[in-house]
Amino acid sequence: MKNAIAQLVQQALDALKQDGTLDADIVPTIKIERTRDKQHGDFASNVAMMLAKKAGCNPRELAQKILQHLPQSADLVKAEIAGPGFINFFLAADTSQRVIEQILAAGEAYGRSDIGKGKSVQVEFVSANPTGPLHVGHGRGAAYGASVADLLEAVGFDVHREYYVNDAGRQMDILATSVWLRYLELCGEEISFPVNAYKGDYVWDIAATLHRENADELRHSRESVFFGIPVDEPEGGDKEIHIDAVIDRARALLGDKQYRQVFELGLNTIREDIRRDLEEFGIVYQDWYSEHSLMHSGAVDNAIERLKMSGHVYEENGALWFKSTDFGDEKDRVIVRDNGQTTYFASDIAYHAEKLERGFDRVIDVWGADHHGYVPRVRAALQALGDDDKKLDVLLVQFAILYRGGEKAQMSTRSGEFVTLRELRHEVGNDAARFFYVMRKCEQHMDFDLDLAKSQSSDNPVYYIQYAHARVCSVQRQLEEKNLPRDIGRGQANLSLLTETHEQDLLTAMTKFPEIVEKAAIIHEPHQLAHYLRELANFVHTYYNAHTFLVDEENLRDARMNLIEAARQVLANGLRLLGVSAPESM
RNA sequence: GCCCCGGUAGCUCAGCAGGAUAGAGCAAUCGCCUCCUAAGCGAUAGGUCGGACGUUCGAAUCGUCUCCGGGGCGCCA
Numbered sequence: 262m263k264n265a266i267a268q269l270v271q272q273a274l275d276a277l278k279q280d281g282t283l284d285a286d287i288v289p290t291i292k293i294e295r296t297r298d299k300q301h302g303d304f305a306s307n308v309a310m311m312l313a314k315k316a317g318c319n320p321r322e323l324a325q326k327i328l329q330h331l332p333q334s335a336d337l338v339k340a341e342i343a344g345p346g347f348i349n350f351f352l353a354a355d356t357s358q359r360v361i362e363q364i365l366a367a368g369e370a371y372g373r374s375d376i377g378k379g380k381s382v383q384v385e386f387v388s389a390n391p392t393g394p395l396h397v398g399h400g401r402g403a404a405y406g407a408s409v410a411d412l413l414e415a416v417g418f419d420v421h422r423e424y425y426v427n428d429a430g431r432q433m434d435i436l437a438t439s440v441w442l443r444y445l446e447l448c449g450e451e452i453s454f455p456v457n458a459y460k461g462d463y464v465w466d467i468a469a470t471l472h473r474e475n476a477d478e479l480r481h482s483r484e485s486v487f488f489g490i491p492v493d494e495p496e497g498g499d500k501e502i503h504i505d506a507v508i509d510r511a512r513a514l515l516g517d518k519q520y521r522q523v524f525e526l527g528l529n530t531i532r533e534d535i536r537r538d539l540e541e542f543g544i545v546y547q548d549w550y551s552e553h554s555l556m557h558s559g560a561v562d563n564a565i566e567r568l569k570m571s572g573h574v575y576e577e578n579g580a581l582w583f584k585s586t587d588f589g590d591e592k593d594r595v596i597v598r599d600n601g602q603t604t605y606f607a608s609d610i611a612y613h614a615e616k617l618e619r620g621f622d623r624v625i626d627v628w629g630a631d632h633h634g635y636v637p638r639v640r641a642a643l644q645a646l647g648d649d650d651k652k653l654d655v656l657l658v659q660f661a662i663l664y665r666g667g668e669k670a671q672m673s674t675r676s677g678e679f680v681t682l683r684e685l686r687h688e689v690g691n692d693a694a695r696f697f698y699v700m701r702k703c704e705q706h707m708d709f710d711l712d713l714a715k716s717q718s719s720d721n722p723v724y725y726i727q728y729a730h731a732r733v734c735s736v737q738r739q740l741e742e743k744n745l746p747r748d749i750g751r752g753q754a755n756l757s758l759l760t761e762t763h764e765q766d767l768l769t770a771m772t773k774f775p776e777i778v779e780k781a782a783i784i785h786e787p788h789q790l791a792h793y794l795r796e797l798a799n800f801v802h803t804y805y806n807a808h809t810f811l812v813d814e815e816n817l818r819d820a821r822m823n824l825i826e827a828a829r830q831v832l833a834n835g836l837r838l839l840g841v842s843a844p845e846s847m
Numbered sequence: 848g849c850c851c852c853g854g855u856a857g858c859u860c861a862g863c864a865g866g867a868u869a870g871a872g873c874a875a876u877c878g879c880c881u882c883c884u885a886a887g888c889g890a891u892a893g894g895u896c897g898g899a900c901g902u903u904c905g906a907a908u909c910g911u912c913u914c915c916g917g918g919g920c921g922c923c924a
Contacts, residue, residue: 345866346904501923579922630851630852630918632919729887731886803889
């Protein structure tokens, strides 16, 4: 409808160019907007104010001339000048009533569009280290990334969801070592567990599996493990040096094969656990991309070689540095350490270069806001490699800070004191969790009040929206129970009976849905959809309270049934995009 | 010190690709179930949009400065 009105305005402007009121070389961008206030009609344009200066007359005069040249249209009942020079457009009642037909015909497809048609986009999100179960902080990136991906798909993009598995770094060695030490304890060894090792219960579980499958085969005495190892923090040592030494010892005692066995048991167990967790949360990935596979395939070395060729690499203090300051980064970054190991950053350069090589038109990374300093160096690397870093969007999600009983709750994977995403899902339900996470724009710090989220109170708007959906379903059940006939065609033929203010409000709200989906997708803001659904649900509840749907008059009843069925469909489609279910009864 | 995010009603937040009188939920007060689920609806009350300057016909929205709060600045990942 926006486009249709814009075309009418365009024709009027062309006419004004013909008669010399406007210079022929003016190419205005015609903006048609939804009005905020019903008194201002349905749509408004500010072209007259934008062009008044160039036309050499005041905005209202120009608006008047535009109106004189505006072609007739069956969609519009009137167009008028208002305020400082706005042109307000009033839709004919049957124009908005027609949306019911569109919705009933399109069903689940209503709201979808093809503005992204033929374009592929990769969305990488969560990508938490597989060193433990996902916690509540990861949940926000998960819900947000999933909704962004689903929205993009809804507007026609070919979407590829990907999880980058950091299965190659030091943290994974710490995990493997933690598992092994717990295993030794299960074998009966008395171990002083390192401060820096992973302490969660899940480590015990993995160790138990290891012990079940291998009995004491991987056992070494406490003395042989800790002999000559620098002391840990509680004894006045350095916890980092201590854990690194224990890792080296584990490797030496177990040998490559056995160490790898422990390592992979830990990795696979946790990665599968995360995969299941997210799947239960309604999130399915097309690919779980392994960092280790990047290194194994030579992609990392290859990327480093290409960087060298580009001339933006130098050696210093035995390490290899990427001169990212050439591209605006605040300092240069190490890509190969003095011990010969490549850094995480080196892997990430290779990974991002590889993403672009795969041919995606757009690449989206959803990261925690604590990684924001990381963005310039990744862009720098892509530029150095001659790749187009403009294809990359990095969306930073601020932390969700947990509150319990009014107090900040601490989270740390290593200390094992955290609330897992799974716990949260089980306590508040997947629907509430998904909705709650995307209710606020991602740059907003989020206070996640666990008590509030756990209490299934009406404070949580997800119930409000779901209830609107369930209410419509309930009316439909009532219709059947009362053996009232339902004739969709008769309803369609009598839409003109829907003249109540509440009905018009609901119709207008439903026509906005495709615009909301499009906007939310393009600017990556699912919260806009969340707010819209709340508003739509409000119109449904208000209408429900103000009017009876199951009236005796058949024509009106069928028209109203069609209207609320359309509203139900829009609610369901919107909730689906946010990963929230649309229950038929509550 | 540098960088990112936030500062809008008592509380939690929308609005910010400039537009008309700044909106919602919660909390408060008052109403509405012999009637399709009251997990609902209606009404009242509540604001110098942190502050200053600038750009503009027009600024909560854009720019600069400043104050306050949160976070980030590793040869960790």
